[in-house]
Amino acid sequence: xxxxxxxxxxxxxxxxxxxxxxxxxxxxxxxGAALIGVLVEAFAPRRARAGLxxxxxxLGLLGGLLAVGLxxxxxxxxxxxxxxxxxxxxxxxxxxxxxxVAAMLLLAExxxxxxxxxxxxxxxxxxxxxxxxxxxxxxxxxxxxxxxxMLAIGGMLLFPASNDLLLMFVALEVLSLPLxxxxxxxxxxxxxxxxxxxxxxxxxxxxxxxxxxGLALLYGxxxxxxxxGIAAATQVTASNDGLLYTGLGLLTVGLLFKxxxxxxxxxxxxVYQGAPTPVTALMATGTKVAAFGALLRVYYVAFGAIRWDWxxxxxxxxxxxxxVGALLAITQRDVKRMLAYSSVAHAGxxxxxxxxxxxxGLAGSLFYLLAYGFTTLAAFGILTLVRDADGEATDxxxxxGLGRRSPMVAGAFAILLLxxxxxxxxxxxxxxxxxxxxxxxxxxxxxxxxxxxxxxIAAFFYVRVIVLMFFNEPAADGPTVAIPGxxxxxxxxxxVAxxxxxxxxxxxxxxxxDQAALFIR
Amino acid sequence: MGHVYMPILVLFVLxxxxxxxxxxxxxxxxxxxxxxxxxxxxxxxxxxxxxPVGTAHFPVKYYLTAMxxxxxxxxxxxxxxxxxxxxxxxxxxxxxxxxxxxxxxxxYAYVWRRGGLQWD
Amino acid sequence: MSPAYYLxxxxxxxxxxxxxxxxxxxxVVVFMCVELMLNAVNLTLVTFARINGTLDGQIIAFFVMVxxxxxxxxxxxxxxxxxxxxxxxxxxxxxxxxx
Numbered sequence: 025x026x027x028x029x030x031x032x033x034x035x036x037x038x039x040x041x042x043x044x045x046x047x048x049x050x051x052x053x054x055x056g057a058a059l060i061g062v063l064v065e066a067f068a069p070r071r072a073r074a075g076l077x078x079x080x081x082x083l084g085l086l087g088g089l090l091a092v093g094l095x096x097x098x099x100x101x102x103x104x105x106x107x108x109x110x111x112x113x114x115x116x117x118x119x120x121x122x123x124x125v126a127a128m129l130l131l132a133e134x135x136x137x138x139x140x141x142x143x144x145x146x147x148x149x150x151x152x153x154x155x156x157x158x159x160x161x162x163x164x165x166x167x168x169x170x171x172x173x174m175l176a177i178g179g180m181l182l183f184p185a186s187n188d189l190l191l192m193f194v195a196l197e198v199l200s201l202p203l204x205x206x207x208x209x210x211x212x213x214x215x216x217x218x219x220x221x222x223x224x225x226x227x228x229x230x231x232x233x234x235x236x237x238g239l240a241l242l243y244g245x246x247x248x249x250x251x252x253g254i255a256a257a258t259q260v261t262a263s264n265d266g267l268l269y270t271g272l273g274l275l276t277v278g279l280l281f282k283x284x285x286x287x288x289x290x291x292x293x294x295v296y297q298g299a300p301t302p303v304t305a306l307m308a309t310g311t312k313v314a315a316f317g318a319l320l321r322v323y324y325v326a327f328g329a330i331r332w333d334w335x336x337x338x339x340x341x342x343x344x345x346x347x348v349g350a351l352l353a354i355t356q357r358d359v360k361r362m363l364a365y366s367s368v369a370h371a372g373x374x375x376x377x378x379x380x381x382x383x384x385g386l387a388g389s390l391f392y393l394l395a396y397g398f399t400t401l402a403a404f405g406i407l408t409l410v411r412d413a414d415g416e417a418t419d420x421x422x423x424x425g426l427g428r429r430s431p432m433v434a435g436a437f438a439i440l441l442l443x444x445x446x447x448x449x450x451x452x453x454x455x456x457x458x459x460x461x462x463x464x465x466x467x468x469x470x471x472x473x474x475x476x477x478x479x480x481i482a483a484f485f486y487v488r489v490i491v492l493m494f495f496n497e498p499a500a501d502g503p504t505v506a507i508p509g510x511x512x513x514x515x516x517x518x519x520v521a522x523x524x525x526x527x528x529x530x531x532x533x534x535x536x537x538d539q540a541a542l543f544i545r
Numbered sequence: 546m547g548h549v550y551m552p553i554l555v556l557f558v559l560x561x562x563x564x565x566x567x568x569x570x571x572x573x574x575x576x577x578x579x580x581x582x583x584x585x586x587x588x589x590x591x592x593x594x595x596x597p598v599g600t601a602h603f604p605v606k607y608y609l610t611a612m613x614x615x616x617x618x619x620x621x622x623x624x625x626x627x628x629x630x631x632x633x634x635x636x637x638x639x640x641x642x643x644x645x646x647x648x649x650x651x652x653y654a655y656v657w658r659r660g661g662l663q664w665d
Numbered sequence: 666m667s668p669a670y671y672l673x674x675x676x677x678x679x680x681x682x683x684x685x686x687x688x689x690x691x692x693v694v695v696f697m698c699v700e701l702m703l704n705a706v707n708l709t710l711v712t713f714a715r716i717n718g719t720l721d722g723q724i725i726a727f728f729v730m731v732x733x734x735x736x737x738x739x740x741x742x743x744x745x746x747x748x749x750x751x752x753x754x755x756x757x758x759x760x761x762x763x764x
């Protein structure tokens with residue numbers, strides 16, 4: 025039997041592929057800035073690097089935001105069907121870019137540590153060695169973190185726009201690989217940071233292998249990995265349902281890992297705690313927003329026709345995620361870990377919008393993602409300010425009485441916590457209302473009841489922190505609140521402003537999300 | 546002559562000529578300095594690889610070189626499908642491949658400038 | 666020989682990799698198990714390419730190989746860093762972070 029027998033001959037002439045670079049311009053801007061950043065690392069003198077890197081990164085991100093703005097309303101599939109530029113993709117891209125700007129500002133803040141920022145002086149030095157001690161107090165900085173962050177953000181832009189499982193896998197890796205490295209770059213508590221990097225890397229690689237096996241089985245089922253192609257295959261009566269459901273299940277494992285949904289959440293608290301706080305802020309917001317964008321596209325575009333099969337599964341996962349996230353957050357004694365479990369719980373709340381499987385559910389999820397992103401980013405930003413001699417003081421007990429010592433910072437944190445709890449007049453309430461009402465309209469009333477109960481449980485631990493900050497006596501040897509530098513102030517102001525404005529005056533963005541909420545098929 | 550396998554024969558001849566030619570040229574152009582390491586046993590025997598005293602691990606520089614090799618080597622894989630179809634892809638294929646190689650070259654420039662290719 | 670046997674083989678390889686990931690203790694071996702899983706997927710992809718009669722699967726396998734190589738580089742960098750810190754590559758020693 026000849027090997028060529030069953031392989032198709034190459035078509036005599038096929039049309040040359042087309043790539044509409046204008047539709048890809050947000051990604052071109054970010055990846056271009058990342059490449060320039062690598063060249064800066066290669067050729068610029070060490071003193072000039074940090075400033076140049078920040079300038080290049082911010083230019084790339086703002087250029088990307090501008091491109092997203094100019095592309096608004098575009099509905100186009102390009103690059104031989106691999107990239108879909110449509111409302112949800114652009115909405116998520118805009119959100120990720122804006123969050124990226126704020127995270128980049130947090131990364132660039134250097135006034136909080138003597139000379140450097142949250143990032144290690146020289147990642148290759150062994151913790152505790154003479155080499156490391158020689159660098160303490162110098163303004164050395166591993167400036168590679170900026171191009172790494174840009175590459176991760178580029179992957180986050182590509183992930184929700186992938187109309188093809190192969191490109192989605194590549195985007196998943198492009199966003200994950202730099203983040204694995206960035207987790208290990210903390211200036212303080214380097215052992216914890218390196219440990220977080222190992223854990224995140226090993227579990228991330230494990231989960232992406234599952235995603236990939238799901239991709240392979242779906243390729244076997246549909247003969248193609250394009251999302252519309254899989255959707256077409258699910259609509260004809262098929263004999264190979266085993267391949268379809270196994271593939272869908274394995275694919276879901278990979279996606280649920282990235283949004284840190286139960287039972288694939290166990291890495292979240294460890295990695296969020298060990299990573300440098302600005303990197304945690306980027307992971308907790310950008311990655312989650314981008315991964316939800318991709319998850320929504322996979323479920324709505326490729327598996328929209330078999331939604332009656334996956335909705336029960338996501339029901340169960342949403343309930344487990346909300347309950348586990350909220351209950352375990354109560355038991356935490358560390359503010360950073362508490363926020364990590366809070367991000368798990370929020371993944372569950374957003375999943376209720378996904379379960380709706382309607383246009384309102386999609387619009388609500390998009391709105392929720394934006395609201396959650398800015399609030400969480402600012403909350404992690406505030407963590408960088410509360411410090412003692414040992415770096416960031418994240419132990420809950422040391423936050424007692426912070427409101428008396430530093431009412432501005434504690435007040436801002438209280439607003440953010442109220443938003444995360446979903447109290448009215450904050451963005452969190454609007455977001456929760458949007459996804460819960462969409463889910464209820466789509467016949468998931470039981471799920472909404474559970475979600476409301478979990479919100480109430482979650483509100484308990486958010487409010488507990490507020491009570492601790494404002495109604496407890498400060499400890500004598502408590503942490504001090506650093507005066508934020510210009511960069512951190514800007515990022516915090518952005519986060520708090522979005523949180524309040526979207527709570528008081530949400531209708532323009534709700535309208536925008538509603539207009540955007542239509543996938544191109 | 547004109548047989549379909551002729552190009553392969555030519556390739557073999559060229560490859561052999563390159564190997565012989567470069568070894569010969571190195572003999573003429575390279576500096577000749579003898580030291581103790583050169584008379585050591587090759588690959589097998591004692592102290593074939595420079596190992597720090599008291600450990601049984603490979604020095605980190607092997608791992609660095611190996612990693613750089615892997616990542617640059619594997620990029621070539623995309624040249625194979627491209628080489629099969631590049632005449633049909635036309636100008637588009639050329640532009641895309643230049644972009645791809647350019648990206649790889651940026652990484653190479655970084656590795657080179659930051660001393661990743663220096664052995665000592 | 667039916668191509669389905671290759672699917673069974675790749676499923677077994679994938680399972681061996683996943684089991685190894687969960688059972689082995691050396692970070693490098695754990696990581697090799699992930700690579701085994703990725704290569705099992707490659708076998709699945711090329712088998713389906715033959716069954717379906719399309720070339721896509723083979724091209725996807727190329728992409729998987731490149732991504733796996735990039736993952737090796739990043740992963741080994743992280744594992745070597747932690748090894749230099751602790752003189753141990755056992756995942757059991759990586760236990761500072763817990764509640």
